[in-house]
Amino acid sequence: MPVHRRVALLIETSRAYARGLVRGVAQYVRQHGHWTIDFTPRGLSDPPPLWLRGWQGDGILARINDHRMAEAVLRTGAPVVDLRRVLVDLGVPTVGPDDRAVAQLAWEHFREHGFQHFAICGMPRGLQPPMDRRQEYFQQIVQSEGYPCESFCLRPRRHSSEAWDQEQERLAQWIGGLPKPVAIYACNDDYGMRVLDACRRAGVLVPEAAAVLGVGNDECLCHVSNPPLSSVDLDAERIGYRAAQLLEHLMAGGAAPKRPVLIPPKGVVARASTNVLAIEDQDVVRAVRFIREHACEGIRAADVLEHVAMSRAALEPRIKTLLGRTVAQEIRRRQLERVKQLLRETDMPLKQIAVQTGFRYPEYLIRAFRHAVGMTPKQYRKIGRG
Numbered sequence: 132m133p134v135h136r137r138v139a140l141l142i143e144t145s146r147a148y149a150r151g152l153v154r155g156v157a158q159y160v161r162q163h164g165h166w167t168i169d170f171t172p173r174g175l176s177d178p179p180p181l182w183l184r185g186w187q188g189d190g191i192l193a194r195i196n197d198h199r200m201a202e203a204v205l206r207t208g209a210p211v212v213d214l215r216r217v218l219v220d221l222g223v224p225t226v227g228p229d230d231r232a233v234a235q236l237a238w239e240h241f242r243e244h245g246f247q248h249f250a251i252c253g254m255p256r257g258l259q260p261p262m263d264r265r266q267e268y269f270q271q272i273v274q275s276e277g278y279p280c281e282s283f284c285l286r287p288r289r290h291s292s293e294a295w296d297q298e299q300e301r302l303a304q305w306i307g308g309l310p311k312p313v314a315i316y317a318c319n320d321d322y323g324m325r326v327l328d329a330c331r332r333a334g335v336l337v338p339e340a341a342a343v344l345g346v347g348n349d350e351c352l353c354h355v356s357n358p359p360l361s362s363v364d365l366d367a368e369r370i371g372y373r374a375a376q377l378l379e380h381l382m383a384g385g386a387a388p389k390r391p392v393l394i395p396p397k398g399v400v401a402r403a404s405t406n407v408l409a410i411e412d413q414d415v416v417r418a419v420r421f422i423r424e425h426a427c428e429g430i431r432a433a434d435v436l437e438h439v440a441m442s443r444a445a446l447e448p449r450i451k452t453l454l455g456r457t458v459a460q461e462i463r464r465r466q467l468e469r470v471k472q473l474l475r476e477t478d479m480p481l482k483q484i485a486v487q488t489g490f491r492y493p494e495y496l497i498r499a500f501r502h503a504v505g506m507t508p509k510q511y512r513k514i515g516r517g
Contacts, residue, residue: 134165134383135165135166135167136164136165136166136167136188136189136190136379136382137166137167137169137187137188137189138164138166138167138168138169138188138189138190138191138192138378139168139169139170139183139186139188139190139191139192139193139207139209140153140156140168140169140170140191140192140193141173141179141180141183141191141192141193141194141195141200141204142156142170142173142192142193142194142214142371143173143174143175143177143194144172144173144174145173145174145175146175146349147347147348147349147350147351147352147367148347148349148365148367149175149194149367150367151365151367151368151370151371152194152214152367152368152370152371152374153170153371154367154368154371155367155368155369155370155371155372155373155374155375156168156192156371156372156374156375157371158368158371158372159371159372159375159376159379160375163376163379164375164379169182169186169188175194175196176196176197178199178200179199179200179203179204183203183204183207184203186207187207188207188209189209189210189382190209190210190211190212190378190379190381190382191204191207191209191210191211191212191378192211192212192214192371192374192375192378193211193212193213193214193215194213194214194215195213195215195217195218195221195223196215196217197217197218198218201218201221205221205223210378210381210382211223211224212224212225212226212374212377212378212381213225213226214226214227214370214371214374215227215261216260216261216391217259217260217261219260223387224377224381224387224388224391224392225391225392226370226373226374226377226391226392226393226394227261227370227391227392227393227394228261228365228366228370228393228394228396229393229394229395229396230261230264230265230268230393231264231268232393232395232396233265233268233346233363233365233396234265234268234269234271234272234316235268235272236363236396236398236399237269237316237344237346237363237399238269238272238273238276240344240361240399240401240405241314241316241342241344241405242454242455243454243464244314244342244405244407244408245408245410245415245416245419245453245454246312246313246314246342247278247453248278248279248309248310248311248312248313248314249273249278249279249280249281249313249314249315249316250280250281250282250283250306250309250313250314250315250316251266251269251270251280251281251282251283251315251316251317251318252282252283252285252302252315252316252317252318252322252325252326253265253266253282253283253284253285253317253318253322254284254285254286254287254318254322255284255286256284258287262318262319265318265346266282266318269316270282276455281305281309283302283305285298285302285322285325286298299325299328299329299332300332302325302326302329303329303330303332303333304333305329306326306329306330306333306335306341307333307334307335309341311335311340311341312339312340312341312342312407313340313341313342314341314342314344314405315341315342315343315344316344317343317344317345317346318346319345319346319347320345320346320347320348320349320352320353320360320362321345321352322345323343323344323345323346323352323353323356323360323362323404324345324352324355324356324360326341326343327343327356327357327358327360327404330343331357337358337403337404338358338403338404338405338406338407339407342361342404342405342407343360343361343404343405344360344361344362344363344399344404344405345360345361345362345363346362346363346365347362347363347365348362348363348364348365348400349362353400353402356404358402358403358404359402359403359404360402360404361399361400361401361402361403361404361405361406362399362400362402363396363398363399363400364396364397364398364399364400365394365396365397366394366395366396366397369394369397370394373392373394374392377392397475398471398472398475408420410453412449412453414439414441414446414449415446415449415450415453415454417438417439418435418438418439418446418450418458419450419454419461421434421435421438421439422435422458422461422462422465423465426461426462426465426466426469426489427465427466427469427487427488427489428489429489429490429491430462430489431459431462432457432458432459432462435458435462436458443458446458463499463503464503466488466489466490466499467488467499467500467503467504469487469488470484470488470496470500470508471504471511473487473488474508474511474512475512481493481496481497481508481509484496484508496508
């Protein structure tokens with residue numbers, strides 16, 4: 132018979148990302164865990180719950196935000212998995228987003244829209260290591276591709292309304308001085324909203340002059356933004372599920388992983404704040420739009436050339452310069468992105484996925500997928516499901 136365990140869940144309920152973690156834990160418990168959960172609604176900065184004093188259980192899943200929470204959790208002596216990754220010297224296993232993969236996804240999203248000017252809005256270094264990592268990785272990727280990347284440190288909103296307005300005006304002046312059109316990567320959705328507000332203050336049109344991408348895909352924040360904010364979905368449910376899986380392993384006496392367990396993002400949820408092609412070359416715009424709309428219908432490069440009424444010699448160098456890919460590579464990339472989505476979000480058989488994404492045979496899909504992704508569709512689907 133499975134061992135019954137008592138687990139403390141110290142995760143805030145005030146934000147969408149954390150609630151996604153809780154849903155992931157709940158999914159694991161329904162499928163595998165014989166757990167009794169000790170859990171009360173809380174905020175991220177709330178003190179440790181009083182019931183944790185003298186608590187006797189088998190394991191803890193926590194978002195450890197400060198040393199006060201760390202001390203209370205470690206004092207129990209139970210195995211712990213941290214889902215916050217702020218205090219990196221605690222010596223406990225951690226599970227969280229792969230921030231390098233998040234930055235890579237943001238870069239690819241901006242480049243597929245044709246941007247050549249990039250900027251990042253984050254917070255002052257040292258306040259939150261996860262935000263530091265997102266900023267550093269994005270800057271590294273952009274600069275390694277040969278583009279400059281401007282940055283702006285925006286202080287958290289912990290002061291008066293007057294001081295907040297002054298900070299927003301400072302941000303607006305920075306945005307106003309950036310080369311246009313510019314792609315702005317905000318380290319979370321809160322800052323994405325602030326960037327959109329600053330764009331309005333500066334009279335900078337979104338997305339025509341400035342495209343803005345957040346991180347976290349908090350649907351409440353993203354939809355209340357004006358225009359609605361595009362954001363990277365961190366796949367919080369999968370992170371929560373994997374953390375529960377790891378805690379079960381630790382409670383059974385298993386060894387802790389030597390490195391953080393990092394979960395790749397689910398994808399970019401595109402909304403109006405990035406819905407633009409930042410390309411002045413209208414022939415390339417027409418070609419890219421045609422590929423977006425028809426890539427999964429089995430089109431070839433010749434179909435694109437016919438649509439724009441241009442020769443390969445005339446169009447190919449211009450697309451290569453602006454997007455870094457040939458026409459055929461852009462078609463294949465669009466097909467495979469749709470394949471990934473269907474593998475993650477559906478139970479559709481591979482044969483049907485091949486039909487829906489423009490591959491004549493599943494064998495062709497498998498070969499192309501393995502070449503581009505480094506694994507088979509079956510392996511990708513398994514990883515995507517946690």
